[in-house]
Amino acid sequence: MVCHPELVSRMLKDTRTFDKGGPLFDRLRILMGNGLVTCPHQDHRRQRRLLQPAFRPSRLTEQADLMGEEAEAVCREWQAGRQVDISAAMMALTTRVISRVLFSDSLDTETAAEVRQCLAAIVHGLFIRTAVPIDALFRVPTRANRRYRWAVERTHAIITAAIAERRRGVPRDDLLGTLLEATDGNGAGPALTEQEVHDQLVSLLLAGAETTALCLASAFSLLAQNPEAERRLHAEVDAVLAGRQRPGPDDLSRLVHTRAVVTETLRHSPPGWLFTRVTTEETELAGCRLPRGAIVLYSPYLLHHDPACFPDADRFLPDRWLPGRVAAGPHGALIPFAAGSRKCIGDTFAMAEVTIALATVAGRWRLRHVPGPVEPPRPGATLGPRSLVMICEPRVRVPVGTPGTGSRAPGATPASRVQPSRTAGENGVDDA
Incomplete structure (x- = not known):
């Protein structure tokens, strides 16, 4: 177990020696195949170059618009004073966003809801299969x-x-379209196989939905427990949006403060x-000799x-x-998206x-x-609520400079009692 940021940074940047592996990734490979999240070192550079254009900052303008549309759609139907399953709502939001980035509008509302249900069941079952790697237990038809x-x-x-529908239909400027072009040899490196296209889509769908939803749910939970941070967030949002529905x-x-809330949540x-990680050869770390095949956490x-x-x-x-x-x-201490060449490809997007x-x-x-x-x-395989x-209270935007801007709706009650912060509202982001 590596516990110092400098050693963790060294390990993550030496991907030849410390490759992806261990019980978690063994299980993920069964689920995701040989996609960007799980592929070994020798396959990573080619895959990363192929997918990188879809996650360039220049694409963020169009992606930001769809992010705002989906966020607005999720909370539009909420009603004042009603309880809302925030975990489910955020999962609905992030699944729709990543689905549109990957497939445009190829997944209808019913299918997208089914994907959310599938992802929830997969994440729930994945951790126990990692913690108890005895395959016979999971073949029992419970x-x-x-x-x-x-x-x-x-x-x-x-x-x-x-994939089959897109093959029959009109080409689209989304990640699926990029991958399908690469099957003809138009991408970086040799042509992709149909299985590689499939593996990349499964990997990005799983990695791009659940962890982002957990981050959002944690942010709302933590803000409710910290009224001053919440007040400043509301004041900034009111000032920046200036009456608009979404940024x-x-x-x-x-x-600026909103992004600081996100970073602190992570x-x-x-x-x-x-x-x-798994060592690919005998090596040394902090004076300890690690044999080839050692599992490092x-x-x-x-x-x-x-x-x-x-x-x-x-x-x-x-x-x-x-x-x-x-x-x-210290440098390297904050690593919600990992580090080095295998830092999450979607960090800016997320x-x-x-x-x-x-x-x-x-x-x-x-x-x-x-x-x-x-x-x-x-x-579990990830950490979060x-x-x-939570209970919805409508906010009335107050002009900038008014005391107590955005702090509390009329009749609002103080935040509920919470358990110590070390155990309250935990969350997670996957490294690709």
């Missing part, structure tokens, strides 16, 4: 095992059908909380909560990330998506916890 197998099979069937791509640079509650959650790296590490303090502040932690969604929802609603303690999340229910 209800949970049948649900997991159905979810995996149905997800693959939906992807296969989307555009040009607003991202102005949503520090405090990283969805990807535990990962493994590292935990973003552990690094992010080390008080030597982040003062008041258990507190939710977005201000530590504001411009002009002293560096919030930051924009969470920032836009957070601002869109916060412009309309204040979310508060239901009375009683906040239930801590249980660790998967059954977070």
Whole structure:
């Protein structure tokens, strides 16, 4: 277990020696195939070059618009004083966004809802298969095992059908279109096979939906527990949007405090909380000899909560990330998206998506916890609130400079009692 940021950084940047592997990735390869998330070192560079154009910052303008559209659609039907399953709502949002990036409008509303159901079942069953790597246990036809197998099979069937439909239809400027062009040898490197197209789509769909949804759910939970951070977020959103329903791509640079909330959420509650690497040859790390095939673990959650790296590490303090502040932690200590050549390909995309969604929802609603303690999340393949229910309170935008701007709707009650922050509202982001 590597516990120091400098050693973790060294490991993540030496992908030849510390390759992706271990129980988690062994299970993920069964699920995702040889896609960008799970492929070994020798395949990664070619795959990354092929997919990178779809995640360039220049594409963010059109992607930001669809992110805002989906965020607005999710919270449009909420009603004042009603309880909302925020975990489910955020999963609906992120699934629709990543589906549109991958497939344009190839997935109808019913199919997209089915994908969300499948992803929830897959994530639920994946961790136990990693923690208890005894295959015989999962061949028993229990209800949970049948649900997991159905979810995996149905997800693959939906992807296969989307590819077949596109083959018969009109070419589109989305990631599926890019991959299909590469099967003809028009991409970087040799032509892709049909199986490689399938594996990439499954990998990006799984990696791009659940972890981002967990980050958003954690952000709303943490804001409800920290009224001052919430008040400042609402004030900034009101000032930047100036009456508009959602931010555009040009607003991202102005949503400084909102982005700080996102960064602090990823520090405090990283969805990807535990990962493994496997040594490809005998090596040395911090004076310890590691044989070939050694499993090395590292935990973003552990690094992010080390008080030597982040003062008041258990507190939710977005201000530590504001411009002009002293560096919030040593270089390499904040790794929600990993580091090195295998840093998440969608890090910029994910930051924009969470920032836009957070601002869109916060412009309309204040979310508060239901009375009683906040239930801590249980660790799984990722970490975060998967059954977070909150109460919606409509917000009336107040002119900038008015005392108490955006702080509380009339009749709002104080935030509910919460458990210590080390266990409250945890979350995660996958590294690709």
